[in-house]
Amino acid sequence: MSIKLKPKARKGVIGIKALVKHPMETGLRKKKGKLVAANHIVHMVVSHNGTVVVDADIGSTISKNPYFKFDVAGAKGDTIELKYKDNKGKTGSQTAKSK
Amino acid sequence: MQRRLFLKSAIAGSAVATAVGAGLLTPSMVFANTADFKAKSDAATASIAAAGKGSFKFKAPKIAENGAVVPVTVDASKMEGVTNISISVTKNGTPLAASFNISGAQGYVSTRIKMGTTSPVVALVTAGGATTQVSQEVKVTIGGCGG
Numbered sequence: 001m002s003i004k005l006k007p008k009a010r011k012g013v014i015g016i017k018a019l020v021k022h023p024m025e026t027g028l029r030k031k032k033g034k035l036v037a038a039n040h041i042v043h044m045v046v047s048h049n050g051t052v053v054v055d056a057d058i059g060s061t062i063s064k065n066p067y068f069k070f071d072v073a074g075a076k077g078d079t080i081e082l083k084y085k086d087n088k089g090k091t092g093s094q095t096a097k098s099k
Numbered sequence: 100m101q102r103r104l105f106l107k108s109a110i111a112g113s114a115v116a117t118a119v120g121a122g123l124l125t126p127s128m129v130f131a132n133t134a135d136f137k138a139k140s141d142a143a144t145a146s147i148a149a150a151g152k153g154s155f156k157f158k159a160p161k162i163a164e165n166g167a168v169v170p171v172t173v174d175a176s177k178m179e180g181v182t183n184i185s186i187s188v189t190k191n192g193t194p195l196a197a198s199f200n201i202s203g204a205q206g207y208v209s210t211r212i213k214m215g216t217t218s219p220v221v222a223l224v225t226a227g228g229a230t231t232q233v234s235q236e237v238k239v240t241i242g243g244c245g246g
Contacts (some may be wrong), residue, residue, distance in 0.1 A: 013205065024213075026213075028192070042136065046204070048203065048204070051203060052202060052203070053201070053202060053203040053204035054199055054200070054201055054202075054204050054208075055199075055200040055202065056197055056198065056199040056200065057136060057139060057197065057198045057200075058196075058197045058198075059136055059140070059193055059195055059196055059197060060193070060213075061188060061191055061193060061195070061196035061197070061212050061213050062196055062197055062210060062211065062212055062213070063167060063168045063169075063210075063211040063212060063213050064167065064168075064213075066210065066211065067209075067210060067211050068208070068209065068210045069172075069207070069208070069209035069210070070199075070204050070205075070207060070208060071176060071204060071205040071207040072203065072204045072205065073203075073205065
């Protein structure tokens with residue numbers, strides 16, 4: 001699963017835009033009469049220079065290929081990291097330097 | 100013999116389907132979010148009733164053509180000491196969409212949520228121990244017309 005992470009610093013604030021590729025199946029949708037197994041992100045952590053700034057519990061109510069935006073005080077060149085874990089135990093992470 | 104077995108299993112299968120149809124086994128019970136998340140969702144629903152009106156901005160469309168992708172923005176960056184932002188869709192099976200525990204970041208979250216039907220969407224912001232809410236009704240039109 002790929003993650004697009006674009007932190008951009010402006011006036012002392014880093015706007016973090018993240019787009020995670022994930023099917024986000026609720027486990028309620030049917031395909032050809034059969035339920036599609038639940039497969040969604042349950043936990044996500046965003047860190048700024050190694051310290052956790054956002055720790056999110058996510059349900060299946062978030063749309064497919066979820067998009068998030070957060071604001072963190074910081075400057076250009078700071079390291080932003082996003083990690084997630086889904087209900088199947090799969091994890092993904094991405095690190096980016098702020099522009 | 101084999102055919103008999105097949106019939107039997109078919110009947111057993113349909114019995115389950117009937118149970119689901121009759122609402123004995125609601126799908127959300129069978130294929131729910133994790134129990135932990137469910138508990139959080141219930142807690143959030145309970146706190147909505149107790150929460151006062153918030154002074155933060157909550158942006159959501161009045162009419163969403165596609166319930167699968169509804170963009171919402173919670174902007175509480177003017178509030179001090181925001182620790183949690185939650186988004187809840189009242190009429191969804193599991194109302195809580197997401198709960199963001201904020202430590203260090205500003206009180207701003209933007210994301211996209213799924214909605215089953217027309218429902219109020221509630222944003223909960225906890226700052227300095229007090230929880231406040233702002234809600235907005237989002238109309239979901241299915242099929243592009245009516246609503």
